[in-house]
Amino acid sequence: MIVFEHVAAAYGVRDVSAEFPRGTVTGIVGPNGAGKTTLLRLALGLLSLTSGSVVIGDKPLGNWSRTDLAKAVAYLPQGADAHWPVKARELVTLGRLPHRAPFAPVSPADAAAVDAALARADAARFAARRMDELSAGERARVLFARALATGAQALLADEPAAYLDPAHQLQLMELLREEAGRGTAVAVTLHDLSLASRHCDRVIVLDEGAVAASGAPVQALSDATLASVFGIAVERGAGGGVGAIRRL
Amino acid sequence: MDGSLGKTRARLATAVLFAVLAVAFVASFLLGPAQLSAGVLFAGLFDGHGAAGVIAREIRLPRAGLAIVVGAALGASGAALQGLFRNPLAEPGVTGVTSSAGLGAVLAIYFGLTAASTVVLPLFAIAGALASAGILYALSRRGVGAVALVLAGVAIASLTTSLTALALSFAANPYAMADMVTWMLGSLKDRTPDDLYYATPLVVLGIALLLTASRGLDALTLGEDAAASLGIDVGSVRGRVVLGVALATGAATAAAGAVSFVGMVVPHVLRRFYGYEPSKLILPSALGGAVLVTVADVVIRLIAPDGQLLLGVVTAMLGAPFFFWLILRLGRTA
Numbered sequence: 001m002i003v004f005e006h007v008a009a010a011y012g013v014r015d016v017s018a019e020f021p022r023g024t025v026t027g028i029v030g031p032n033g034a035g036k037t038t039l040l041r042l043a044l045g046l047l048s049l050t051s052g053s054v055v056i057g058d059k060p061l062g063n064w065s066r067t068d069l070a071k072a073v074a075y076l077p078q079g080a081d082a083h084w085p086v087k088a089r090e091l092v093t094l095g096r097l098p099h100r101a102p103f104a105p106v107s108p109a110d111a112a113a114v115d116a117a118l119a120r121a122d123a124a125r126f127a128a129r130r131m132d133e134l135s136a137g138e139r140a141r142v143l144f145a146r147a148l149a150t151g152a153q154a155l156l157a158d159e160p161a162a163y164l165d166p167a168h169q170l171q172l173m174e175l176l177r178e179e180a181g182r183g184t185a186v187a188v189t190l191h192d193l194s195l196a197s198r199h200c201d202r203v204i205v206l207d208e209g210a211v212a213a214s215g216a217p218v219q220a221l222s223d224a225t226l227a228s229v230f231g232i233a234v235e236r237g238a239g240g241g242v243g244a245i246r247r248l
Numbered sequence: 249m250d251g252s253l254g255k256t257r258a259r260l261a262t263a264v265l266f267a268v269l270a271v272a273f274v275a276s277f278l279l280g281p282a283q284l285s286a287g288v289l290f291a292g293l294f295d296g297h298g299a300a301g302v303i304a305r306e307i308r309l310p311r312a313g314l315a316i317v318v319g320a321a322l323g324a325s326g327a328a329l330q331g332l333f334r335n336p337l338a339e340p341g342v343t344g345v346t347s348s349a350g351l352g353a354v355l356a357i358y359f360g361l362t363a364a365s366t367v368v369l370p371l372f373a374i375a376g377a378l379a380s381a382g383i384l385y386a387l388s389r390r391g392v393g394a395v396a397l398v399l400a401g402v403a404i405a406s407l408t409t410s411l412t413a414l415a416l417s418f419a420a421n422p423y424a425m426a427d428m429v430t431w432m433l434g435s436l437k438d439r440t441p442d443d444l445y446y447a448t449p450l451v452v453l454g455i456a457l458l459l460t461a462s463r464g465l466d467a468l469t470l471g472e473d474a475a476a477s478l479g480i481d482v483g484s485v486r487g488r489v490v491l492g493v494a495l496a497t498g499a500a501t502a503a504a505g506a507v508s509f510v511g512m513v514v515p516h517v518l519r520r521f522y523g524y525e526p527s528k529l530i531l532p533s534a535l536g537g538a539v540l541v542t543v544a545d546v547v548i549r550l551i552a553p554d555g556q557l558l559l560g561v562v563t564a565m566l567g568a569p570f571f572f573w574l575i576l577r578l579g580r581t582a
Contacts, residue, residue, distance in 0.1 A: 044473075046476055066481065077470075085470060086523065090523070090525055091470075097466075188520070244524070
C-alpha cells in the first residue's frame, strides 16, 4: 500500500494526498500535464519531494534501500520498449535484477519467477522470440511480464494501454485486475476515461498537480468533474460508465 | 530450448576467436623488416641474446602484445558505449573519444611533459578521453538522439584533430608532419616494451570497470526510469562506463594513436553469436577487438612490408563503409 500525504514536487505536482491500497486497481486520470507520470515517479524515488510525505508499506520512502524498494514496487514506464532486440525471456529476466547478488547467475528460483510472470502476462508462447519479431500487443505483454517478474507488491503502470488496439487494451486491463486479485496494489495512469471507469476500482482525477476528485469511478468521474477538469460532457453507459465524449 | 543452442554458438565463436588470435599473434611476431627465421626469433625471445633477442623482445613482442591490448580496449569500450547510449553507432572513434585522447597525448609529448615520467603520456591521453566522454555523457543526459550523438562526436573529433594539428605545428620538430599522421590514424610501428607495460594495466582496469557496469547496461535496455526502478544506480553506471572507456581508450590511444571503427564493427558482428544483451558482449568484444587489430596489423605488413601503411587506414577502410550500412539500416527501422 502506497500513501501520499500533501505531496508537492517539481513538474507541477502541487498538493496530492492519495492512497493506493493492496488488492485494488486505482486509475489516475487527468489532462496532459496534470502530474500523473510525476506522481508515479515520486513513488519510485525517481524525483524528490519538496514537501509532504510518501509512505510505502510500513515506512517512509526515504527509509527504503534502493534494492528493497525495487523488490517492493514495480514500474512500467510510459511508451516502454526494448532498446535492443533481446529475446522476450531475457527481457523478463531483467525483472529479477533486484533479487540477484552482483555477478550471480540466474537461480532456479529466478527462472521459476520468470516462467510464472510470462504465464500470468499470457506471453509464454513467444518467450523464445526476439522483441523485434513481436507485435505491439505481444511486446506490451512481455514488458508487463518483466514488471511482474520483480514479484513486487505494488505495480505502477504509466499509460500501459496507449498504442494498443481495443482488444489488447482490454486484455491488459484484465491482466492488471488479475494482479490486484493476487493482492497487489495497482496504480495505473490512463488517458482513456472509458477504460478507467470500467476497469478500475477507484479513480483519482488530477488537475494541475492537485486531486480534483477521487473515489469509485462513478463518483470520481462525475459530470461536474469532467466538465471542470477536462472540459467535456459524456454519455453514460450501463452502471454509469463513460461512453461517447463531446467537447464542451 | 534455444538457450542451450545460443550457448553452443557463443562457445564456438569464442573458440574460433581464440584460435584466430593465436595464429595472428604468432604471425605478427614473425613478421617484420628484419628477415629472421622463426627458429632464430623464438631462440632470441627465450635467451635474449644478440640482434634476434633485441628484435624479438624489444620490437616484435611489444607490437604483437600491443595489438591485443589496443584491440581489447577498443572492442570492450565500443560494446559498453553502445550499451550506455543504446545506440549501435557509438564507439570510441566515432564519438571523438580516441581523437581527444590523441590530443591529450600530443600535448604531453610536444610540450615536453613526458620527460618527467613515462606515465604522463597515458595519463594525458586518459584525461583527453575523459573530457570528450564527459561531454557526450552530458549530451545524452539531455535526451539527444542516436544520430545527434554521433554528430556531436564528429564535431569533437574534428575539433580535437585540428587542435592536434595546431599543437604539432607549434612544436619545433622536423618530424611533426609524420607524427601527426601517426597520431591521427594510429599505428603500432616502432613501439617499445614500455608502451606495453603502461598500457596493459590501465586497459585491464578500464575493462574491469566496464564489467562492473554490465548488469546496469542490461537494465538500461528498458530505459533509464525502468532501470532505476530495478534498483540500478543509473548515475553510477554512467560514471563507471565513461571512466572505464576513458581509461581503456586513453591508454590504448597513448600507445597506438587514434584507431577508429574497431569498437563499432566488433560488437555488431558478435551480436549474432552472443546475443544483444550488453553484458554478454563486453568480454567477447574485447577478444574480437584483439583479433581484428592483430589481424589488421599483420595484413598491413603483408601488403606494405616497408611500413608505409598505417593501422588506422585499414580499420577505417573496413569500418567506414560498415558505418554507412548501419546508418542506412537504422534509417529503415526508425
